[in-house]
Amino acid sequence: MGEEKILVVEDDKQIKKFIRYALEKEGYIYSGADNAQDALEILVTEDIQLILLDLGLPDFDGMEVLEKVREWADIPVIIISSRDQDEDKVKALDQGADDYLTKPFSIIELLARIRVAIRHINKLSTDNLKPIFTIGNLKLDVENHNFYREGERLHLTPMEFKLLEILFKNAGKVLTTQNIIRQIWGPGYGNDTQALRTLMAGLRRKVEENAAKPQYIITEIGIGYRLRDE
Amino acid sequence: MIKNLFLKKDNLIINVLLIAIIMFFASLIGYLFRFLGFPETNIVIVYLLAVQIIAWLFHGLLYGITGSLIATFTFNFFFTDPYYTFTVNDPSYIITFIIMTIIAVITSMLTSHARQSAFSAKEKEAETRALYELTNDVTEAKGVDQIASLSIKAISVFFDCQAAILYFDSNHTELNYVQYVNVEHQTRRKVDDIEKLAERLKNLQTLYIEGKDFFDFPIRGQERTLGAIRLPKHISINKDQNKLKLLLSMIESTALAMDRFNYFEQRFKDREEATQERYRSTLLRSISHDLRTPLASIIGTAEMLKSMTDKEDDRFTFLENIYERSNWLHALVENILHLTKIQEGKLNIKKQPEAVEEVIGSAINRVVNMKENRLIKVNIPEQILFVPMDAKLIEQVIFNLLMNAIKHTSVKKEITVSVEVNDTYALFIIMDQGEGISPDDLPYIFQMFYTVNTNKGIDDKGIGLGLSICQTIVEAHGGVIEARNRIDCRGALFVFKLPLEVNEDG
Numbered sequence: 001m002g003e004e005k006i007l008v009v010e011d012d013k014q015i016k017k018f019i020r021y022a023l024e025k026e027g028y029i030y031s032g033a034d035n036a037q038d039a040l041e042i043l044v045t046e047d048i049q050l051i052l053l054d055l056g057l058p059d060f061d062g063m064e065v066l067e068k069v070r071e072w073a074d075i076p077v078i079i080i081s082s083r084d085q086d087e088d089k090v091k092a093l094d095q096g097a098d099d100y101l102t103k104p105f106s107i108i109e110l111l112a113r114i115r116v117a118i119r120h121i122n123k124l125s126t127d128n129l130k131p132i133f134t135i136g137n138l139k140l141d142v143e144n145h146n147f148y149r150e151g152e153r154l155h156l157t158p159m160e161f162k163l164l165e166i167l168f169k170n171a172g173k174v175l176t177t178q179n180i181i182r183q184i185w186g187p188g189y190g191n192d193t194q195a196l197r198t199l200m201a202g203l204r205r206k207v208e209e210n211a212a213k214p215q216y217i218i219t220e221i222g223i224g225y226r227l228r229d230e
Numbered sequence: 231m232i233k234n235l236f237l238k239k240d241n242l243i244i245n246v247l248l249i250a251i252i253m254f255f256a257s258l259i260g261y262l263f264r265f266l267g268f269p270e271t272n273i274v275i276v277y278l279l280a281v282q283i284i285a286w287l288f289h290g291l292l293y294g295i296t297g298s299l300i301a302t303f304t305f306n307f308f309f310t311d312p313y314y315t316f317t318v319n320d321p322s323y324i325i326t327f328i329i330m331t332i333i334a335v336i337t338s339m340l341t342s343h344a345r346q347s348a349f350s351a352k353e354k355e356a357e358t359r360a361l362y363e364l365t366n367d368v369t370e371a372k373g374v375d376q377i378a379s380l381s382i383k384a385i386s387v388f389f390d391c392q393a394a395i396l397y398f399d400s401n402h403t404e405l406n407y408v409q410y411v412n413v414e415h416q417t418r419r420k421v422d423d424i425e426k427l428a429e430r431l432k433n434l435q436t437l438y439i440e441g442k443d444f445f446d447f448p449i450r451g452q453e454r455t456l457g458a459i460r461l462p463k464h465i466s467i468n469k470d471q472n473k474l475k476l477l478l479s480m481i482e483s484t485a486l487a488m489d490r491f492n493y494f495e496q497r498f499k500d501r502e503e504a505t506q507e508r509y510r511s512t513l514l515r516s517i518s519h520d521l522r523t524p525l526a527s528i529i530g531t532a533e534m535l536k537s538m539t540d541k542e543d544d545r546f547t548f549l550e551n552i553y554e555r556s557n558w559l560h561a562l563v564e565n566i567l568h569l570t571k572i573q574e575g576k577l578n579i580k581k582q583p584e585a586v587e588e589v590i591g592s593a594i595n596r597v598v599n600m601k602e603n604r605l606i607k608v609n610i611p612e613q614i615l616f617v618p619m620d621a622k623l624i625e626q627v628i629f630n631l632l633m634n635a636i637k638h639t640s641v642k643k644e645i646t647v648s649v650e651v652n653d654t655y656a657l658f659i660i661m662d663q664g665e666g667i668s669p670d671d672l673p674y675i676f677q678m679f680y681t682v683n684t685n686k687g688i689d690d691k692g693i694g695l696g697l698s699i700c701q702t703i704v705e706a707h708g709g710v711i712e713a714r715n716r717i718d719c720r721g722a723l724f725v726f727k728l729p730l731e732v733n734e735d736g
Contacts, residue, residue, distance in 0.1 A: 014527035018534050056519065082522040086622065104526035104560055107533050194616065197585045201614035204587070212587040212608040212647075218595055219588040222622045 004049035004118055005029040009039040009065065010080065011058050015103075019052065022107050028114075036060035040068060048075060050117055052110075053097075055081040055088070063092065070096040076117035080105065086222035093176045093223065100174065100223075116172030116229065133168040135229045138207065138216060140168050149207065159184065160203045167217065171229035174220050200225070245288055249297060253304055256280035260309055273309055274330055277301040278337065285338035286345060294338025302331045357476045360388045364480055368487035374400050377491065378408055379416055381484040382459070385477065386410040389465050396421065397449065397457030397488070400495045405457075437478075447481055451489040459484075514567060521563045528556045565695040568626070569678075572702045579623070579706050583616035586649055586656065593628035594647070597636070604636055609648035617656045617728055623703045624728070627711075630696040631660040631724050638722065639664035655709070655730055661723040666715040675713055676701040700726070 006028045010016045020030045031046055033039035036057050042048065051069065055062035066077055079092045082103040089100045098120070099113045131142040139148040142165055147156050156164065166175065166183050177193050184196070204211040218226045260273040284297035303316065306327060311319050318324065364384040371377045378395045386393045394409040405421040421427060439446040440463075447459045459481055532553040539546045587610055594606055628647065635645045643663040650657040667675065674680045679694040697713075704711040704726045711726035 012523050012527060015523070015530065018527065018530045022534060082519045082526070084518075103522045104529040104556075107530050107537075194583055197588065197616075198614060201585055201587065210608060212590045212610050213594055213606070214591050219592045221589065221592045221625045 003027065003029060005031055005047060006050045006052060006114070007031045007033060007039065007042055007046075007048045008052045009033045009036070009057065009062070010052070010054040011035065011056070012054075018107070019110070022111060023114075026111060026114075034058070036062070036065045039065055043069065043073070043075075049121070050114060051075055051077045052114075053077055053079050055079060055083055055092070063095065066092065066095055066097055074121075076121060078110075078113055078117060080110075089223050090176050090178070093174060094178060098173055113172075119229075120170075120173065133171070135168070135171060135227065136216065140164060142168075147206075154206050156203070156206060159199055160206070163199055163203055164207070167225065167227040171227045174224055174226045176224040178224075180224065245293065248287070249284055249293070249300065252280050252283055253300055256301070257304055257308055260305075264309065270309060274305065274326065277305050278330070278334055281334040281338050282341055285341040289342075289345065289349070291339060291342050294342050295335055298331050298334030298338055301334055302327050305330065357388075357472070360384055361476060361479050361483070365483045365487075368483060371487060371491070374398075374488055374491055375406070377484060377487045378406070378457070381480065382408060382410045382416070383413070385459060385461070385480055387413070388476070388480075389461065389473070391462050391465050393462075394460040395449075395457060396427070396446075396460065400492045402454070447477065449481055449485045449488065451485050451492070456485055456488050456492075514570065518563070518567055522560075525556055525560045525563070529553065529560065532556060562695075565699060569695055569699050569702065572623075572699070572706060579620045581618040581620060581707070584619050584621040584624075586610060586615045586617055589619070589621050589625045590628060590647055590649070593625045593632060596625075596629055597632045600633075603641060605642075605644050606632065607644055607646045609646060611649065611651065615649065615651060615656065617730060619707060619728055620703075624707070627700045627703050627726065628658065628660065630700050634696055634724075635660060635662035635664065635722070638662060643721075651730070653730070655727040657725060657727045659723065659725045661716055661721055663716075663719060663721040666720055667713060667722045672713065676711070700724075704728070 006023055008016055008019050008023075008030065010019070010032070011034050016032050020032065023030050031042055031048065033042055036059050039051075039053075039057075043051075053062050053065060057065070062079065062081070066079075069075060069077060076098040077096065078099040078101065079089075079097045080101050080103060081088065081092075084102045092100055098117050101110060101113060133140045133142070137150045141147070145161060147154050147161065147164065162184055163180070166180060177196060178191075181189050181193070181196055184199075200217070201211065204214060204217055207216055208214045216228055218228050220226055256276050256279070259276045263272050263276070264270075278301070281294065281297045281301050285294035288294075306316055306318060306323070307314060310323050318327075364381065367380045367384070368377045371380060374397065378397050382393045382395045392410050394407065396405065396407050398405055405427055406418065407421050408416050408418045410416050437447070439448075441460075443463050445461045445463060445465075447461070449456045449458060459477075461477075532549055536546065536549045536553060539549060590608060590610065594608070597604070597606065632645065632647070639645065639662045645660070645662045648659045648661075650659070671680075676697050677694075678698045681694040701711050707728050709726055709728040711724065713722065713724050715721070716723045
């Protein structure tokens, strides 16, 4: 694993302690901040590759930190919060957070999400060179518009292909329903999620063995979808 | 005006007697004057004075005119030659009689008019005072009941009758009836058949409704009818415009007072509710935050330590205990918070069409993440099926039912989730091949904190909230949930149905 430097913004010392331990054990470099002010200072002075951000900070709301970060940087941000309302999650994700974990969380889960986020930055730089994605038994050839499951070429409608491409490009990340709708139908489409669900149902019948027990396209109820990539 | 000419009929005889007495005294004084040798003009003046007194004492023009004529004739009878006859020797007396009569009539008319004005001014003043006092009193009233009571008291006293009031309490749920008996006493009762009366009051569009023995005057508030004032019919209020106007003004000020009081009470209640709501959500938020944060660090640390410890090490088992127990605690906290929120009705169900396969898929995914190697079969319609629901909550129901099934079945046994639809609802069935539900437990399993006595000991004991939460959620959707044992094989079966129609109130 890499030497990425990860900033943990969290006011609970014990949580920070075991996250630090887990991160360092995985070979990441740890940097910690107790509050928003410190976090923003560290961000300008140190070379941070990923941020773990608690929303309930003593000085500012974590959302403000997220907004500030997004003004000038693409650094992946994973929210770790005890707020478990869907609205909070959707808001954070729509504001540019890469992922959202609710406390208490499993450290294994957290490490998995970190890996996904980091892989995502690495992939972005090589994206244009490699327009073929592979996850499990699935292969998506963006350039030639081909989709394979277990080596067998399956026909996708143009919409289904577009949807799958979006999912593949963001593999491992949660995409909010609104985000996907915007990408497929454009920003003026509105709030109707039923079209997306119908499209998704069609896609799942081609991608999954059993649409009700999906292996790849996971529904995050109330939030959106995630393509599982490990 | 005709009826005002005389006062009441039974007073007529007394009045005639009084007039006779006055005339008698006038004549007596006349004799005295003649005895003293005063000129006759003085006697005429005395008679004119008597007529003035009559006109002043008795209400009505006719008394004045009658008095004038009687005075002239009496003067003629007693004091002009020839005495004790209605004839006269000196024709110049005729002129005296005519002028005397005219003066008497004119002055009595003036007096009568002055008296009339004084009387109506007094009446006006009484009306104004009654209205002013009522308005003043109801302003300081401390409740709708008191306003009602003051109002009928004022009306009853003014109209000299026993008025009654029918009015709603400030919640607009109870209807009260208060009848005025006397200044000290009023009778009060609740009206039971509220709906019919409320309907009748609502339809009171006219100024008043004439009943068999009474008039009902609606008390109209800004938004709705607040009640009615009931006056006995003998007051015949509808015949006197001034009195009617006064009554309407009194009712108006009653309505204003009630409206204002209701408004303040509503505002007070709203504020109270908002405060409580704020307290509750602050409490819930701080509980969930203050419990989740330490739990996060306990669970995380235990997980961390576990991963650092060799599985053969005794310490691994202890760590596993900590890990599992803290997870159990976390589940308890979440469940209690969840249930509180739903039961408070604050978690308003936001129904929208959701794809059944996604909801089931998500629930299974969560189960599989926690307990691997369980065989869960899914049996749903091939066609995508949309059912109106709050997806997050229904997912929780399916998750709870699946976890429940897993707890009561051995690893090898199959668990099935299936969905069936008909025209009006969708049926969700979750069944297992476990030991089934004992008939002793069956009636209670949806009760809060009810746990089935398994022989597995405390370790596997549930919290007793999972199924209560399911029931609360399903019922909030307008659905039904049931538990029974399978007929085809051993095992338990849970079925819940959700209506396909989106109700406006659902």
